[in-house]
Amino acid sequence: MDNIVMSATPHVRSKESVQSIMRDVIIALIPATVMGIKFFGIKALMLTVISVVSSVFFEWLYEKILKKPCTIHDLSAVVTGMLIAFNMPVGASWWMPIVGAAFAIIIAKQLFGGIGQNFVNPALMARAFLLASYPSAMTTWSVDGVTTATPLALLKTLKNSGVTLDSLNLPSLAQVATGVGIGGCIGETCAIALLIGFVYLLIRKVISWRIPVIYIATVFILSTIIGRYGVRMGYYEIFCGGLFLGAIFMATDYTTSPMTPKGQIIYAIGCGVLTYLIRVYGSYPEGVSYSILIMNLGVPLIDKYVVGKIFGALPKVKEAKKA
Amino acid sequence: MFVRLILILLAGIFVNNYILSQFLGICPFLGVSKRVETAAGMGIAVIFVITLACAATYLVYNLILVPLGLEYLYTIAFILVIAALVQFVEMFIKKSSPALYQALGVYLPLITTNCAVLGVAVSNMQVGYNFIESLVSGIGAAGGFTLAIVLFAGIRERIEFNDIPKAFEGFPIALIGAGLMSVSFLGFSGLIKL
Amino acid sequence: MSNNLKVLRDGIIFDNPILIQVVGMCATLATSTSIINGVGMGLSTTAVLVGSNVVISLLRKFIPDTVRIPCFIVVIASFVTIVQLLLQAYLPSLNDALGLYIPLIVVNCIILARAEGFASKNGPVASFFDGLGNGLGFTIVLGVMGAIREFLGSGTFLSAKVLPDVFPKTLLLIMAPGAFFTLGILMALFKHVIAKRKTAE
Amino acid sequence: MQSLTFKRGVHPDDAKALTMDKSIKVILPKEGSELFFPMSQHIGAPCEPIVQKGDYVKVGQKIGEAKGFVSSPIFASVSGEVTDIRPVLIPSGGKSLAVVIKNDGLMAEYEGLKGCPDWTKLTKEEILNKIKEGGVVGMGGAGFPTQVKLAPKEEIDHVIVNAAECEPYLTCDYRLMLEQPEKLVEGLKIVLSLFPKAKGVIGIEDNKPEAIKILSDMVKDIPNIEVASLLKKFPQGSEKHIIYAVTGGREVPSGALPSAVGCIVDNVDTIISIYNAIVEGKPVMRKIMTVSGGAPMNPGNYQIRVGMTYKDIMDQIGGFKVEPAKMIAGGPMMGFTMYTLDTATTRTSSSLLCFTPEEAYIPPESSCIRCGKCVAHCPMGLQPYLLNKLALRGDSAGFLAHHGLDCISCGSCSFECPAKRQLAQSIAARKRIEGALKAAAKAKAAKAAEAKK
């Protein structure tokens, strides 16, 4: 009977796999993709396709060159690719997703060992890279071919003397929540579509509610209580910019977020506070990408020092006594 | 006044981070960042030395060099003061408290030849901070160094056994990692304007 | 190969201060935004390095052990100040570009390392070559990094525009992170080449 | 009734439907077949054979004497001639000295066995002695001598019958509860008589409503016994976790025994064996075993004689419908694989699972994606992904610092891992290596001390 298989426990496994998880994330991103195409036209679809194809290509290429096992079937590069495109304005040139994908996949992800081993979010890194490298292309928003300012950029001008809330001509709450006629990155404007994806991920148990909800709640509370230059519109600000996209899809990236519930709470609050600070006081109108990236840097420390209670572990005092 | 001091402090830690945007003290940042505990020890030692050095160099500059019209000698004067100070503190700690020496003193020789210390002293002089501001900006700069090196050490611990290409092992991947950190820290830019 | 040439070669290639010894990182990262700045910094450092190496080598018997480091530092700092004064007088634009990093040559680990590790143990001629080799090794890498960053980041070569406007300039490369990435990749390539050479041997 | 439970854990498909309704069938060894009685079938010192080659032994006759304090005697389960005493392969893969008996098919009973229907007259010592002389060991899998467990130093306020049977596929405890509930209750009464202050709780997972109903009805009028319904969740049956569930949150401290929190946990079959040993005077010779999985022709529950080979059993129940690709002694979460059926069953053999190639398929490992599912499901609150890394790296200090030794090898982490990492394997393996290192260090220290003298 040498065809008998011997293995260690357990002998049964759950059905979930890396591929199935990534597939779920892709499905959850579809409503936002559809809305992106609806708002920004076929160019949005083109950028998304270029981005996904080049992400997968660079992953394949790197693994080919280094003779590592090919991992493109786990679909994580597809997720990264979609998110890179989601984080660009529709006015971006066709080559920008390619450069971004190369940076995300090769520098941010594969050099550190590939899936699960990178320490910063690859898609966000691509965005930060593109933003710093080609700032004007990355901050030119247009809807139906007309350049517009994003609600957050408008709000940002509040700190200049003489600018009042009324003079800003902000879009309505319904507009920012649905994304109709709002300038922004391809995937970020329709909060409703992103929420649908969130619910799907929750139902499929791909992510827990903790990071997104606490993140958004922190931003909401800070902008309601403290506000900016006299304006306290937490309910409005949470729908602006990339908060939903970031909180639901990027802050939750397994690889770059903490492991334990307690750690996740600290991380989400940190993201929220930084987002608020950058939005209100920083150079950039939007702080989601950078706040997640900055908190990514702290994840190893959070994972190291914020661990759950071990079953049956003695309280510290007792342990000391015992020793 | 107090608010300004706080802002100087925070600006040093986050916005003008010495490591990630100013490039001062990179050698120990790359070298002593393999373990979080060591990195933290180094960070605390740097805070200690920089604070002392800021005070000492401020006094030397304003009480000796400026009155004598010898501003151009600041480099040599500062480095002498810093080196003597650090060496003395090291010897003192080594003798008086071996425990403190293990925790802090061992990092001291490393700090003499750390750009950050001289860098803060010189830039304080160039900006023209007063005594208190000089101290606070020193603490801020050192705090920024500590923040960066501790975060970096956490990251390096995590990637230590990763599947990194041979040519990138060691310093190259550390540099790339520092680059990614530096990109992330761009997010702080403009947060505080002095 | 004569001994001095070997010392020179080692300084440039096999013990390259930046790529192998990994010292003097601050100046490397900060001043390599363009070829001019990089090479300027490199040559300034070389001047200090050669000068201090020779002087320290001459003084090596005179300097007492307990105050070795202060003595070295005084010598080094003097050279730095001289370089700084000269730059201010005759090359003010370079002086402005390098700014803070000129006084910081004092604490560039490479200089003290050569003083302690080489000059205090060898004669002035060998120390001269050692300083020159290390200085040139430093300068070359700075120049190369400056060229890469300048070309990709500003689209220029020695301040002359070479990249047509349609070609995008990757600004990140002349910002702080770009310095880390460029050096990291350069170092990896160098390691790879050296490793290949070694296996070939 | 609200089902009790613990924190975290996993929900594998319980696959009990295959055998749940199959009542226990008695299987006897074939006449002329050889039965093997390894002298090490429990935790503790191995027994010493007290019969010789050529001796004739009868059913229930003691053939191995327990020499240590933590040990338990071994009894013949058939009558026949002792044909050999030699090392044989045991299911776990090692070798153990065994008495080999050739079954003469007569099933002649040993005369010395006497039951004691009125056990209330017995003193505490007598009860414990009878348990020992009945060869009762933990049937939940570990095989720890029960008489030792029932004499703790601490005061006991809970005696918990572990009837969770949380492992998928297994239904033997369930069948026992349906078919011999009175023995279980009576047995529990015996144990409770040792601990006057204790309450007896029978903890049953809520996927066995039938058993809950029958036992609830039976204990209605007994003041110090109750039935607790437990949530169907793995590893509900783990000692520490059933205590947590039943007592409303007591945690057995790391490295301590259940008695440290005033509890004793015993498996259903252990309690019934106590009843058999005391009331009926029958030592442990038979075992209820679930045979299940996709490969056997007739999955079901069987009462077998300890010492029969697995092959003998399979032959008698109709063999396989498909060539099995994997054979497991125990449940699919905790049981170990076997590569041959030519080994003997022991007192702790509770099941044989034979998997078809499809059932046996385990996807290949890929890199950890840090999804945190292993952390979220580990019932011990450990960080399996990290322990896995440390174990693979052989980082002993890190492994210990992150409480690697607290792992109960339940396999929840591996079960849940989407990257299909062999977390439990690496942790368990490292635990064993740590154990060996510790033993070696101890031995070295002892030697050094001796040398000093």
Place this chain on the structure above:
Amino acid sequence: MNQISTPAIRLCVICVVCAFLLGICSEVTKEPIAAQTIKTQQEAMAAVLPDCTYEDIKDAKLSDNVTAVAKATDNSGNAAGFVVSCEVSSFGGPLDMMVGVDPNGTITGLRVLSHSDTPGLGARSTEPEFYGQFNGMSGTLAVDKDGGQVKAITSATITSRAVTSGANAALQWVSENGGAY
């Protein structure tokens, strides 16, 4: 000689020799350096208000933004206007600039001397395309976005506003104090 005095004396000797050499060096370079400083300044001033001689107004009334003012006299000795140095707060931090204003309150030239804005965005304020447009402007300026005549740098309105506010400060200084000198 003992263990303490030897090192002290030798270190002192080295210090003395070094200091001596440095002193000499400093004396030698003093004049070229001073000349360089003046030259740089003159060149900068010449760029914004050409063909004049300049004289710092030591007692000029300074404000938050105006850091120094020099009076310019042309070759024929007539008052040619003022060179106003300003520091304003821009996107990435302080931005130093110099504005030449003729006696009529018209800008004759404007340069950004130093800034810490983003390369490629704010940094384009140092390009002639941007600063050149200020020549000949007067009154109160504003960027096009705010309804003014200054064409802002694409995607760098903040920098453009900052420079414009500096220009305004200079113009205002001249209109308020110009007559006094």
Place this chain on the structure above:
Amino acid sequence: MEIINVVTAVASIGGMGVVFGGFLGYASKIFAVEVDPKVSKIQSVLPGANCGGCGYPGCAGCATAIAEGKAPVNACPVGGAKVAALVGEIMGVSAEESEPQVAFVKCNGTCNNAKMKYEYKGISDCAFEAQLSGGGAKGCAYGCLGLGNCVKVCAFGALSIKDGVAVVDEEKCVACGKCLEACPKGLIQFKPKNKKTAVRCSSKDFGKEVIANCSTGCIGCGICEKNCKFDAIHVENNLAVIDYTKCKDCGLCAMKCPKHAIKNERIEAMAAKKAAEAAAAKAAAPAGDSK
């Protein structure tokens, strides 16, 4: 040039020199601390750049770590090979063994030679596989599992898995002993480098079982024992063991072993060479023909 400026410069810096020099000289005397002479010796050959490149706090930290054996002699990246050599001298990593040793693997159960009991599915690690029932998939419970735990620990690249069994490259092995500890089966042992004869089997099973599992296992027949002229090989627990203090490396046992469980590399190499020559000759002939 104003000479007074030079004078103030000289006076102030010179003054600092005296103060600090005296101060430090004094302090170094008062605060003198005993240091391990090895540490200070190592420190004296280190470059003294205090750059932290080694990961230790400064050169002193690195010297201490090297002296305590926590860091390798080449820990200093600045010093490079030259410094490493000097440090090595101080640390005295000298070869005490008069006779150089090498590791060898006592198993010859390659894929062709040995049977498998089952298929192992799990972590690729010998120590982990060995914990499964039956001690691993190899039919023989003593045999090499071929998952290369030894390969992983060898820092000198001396080990490799060939055809399912670990093999030592005697030229590369420096006898550090790491692999001896790593092998869960205890299959790796030292032997003198110049002795080429070795028993490549570890099975203590009885002959019958050995034959069932492996075509080249030691069956404990004792033929080698009888043939050895130097009383250097003995069968203990069904397994032949060579006593290298007596073995003269004649290779007779290897030639006589009916199961070829004993190997003598020299003889084998010669045979292989002959075979290769024959093959080459054969190959050359038709090649010549075709032309």
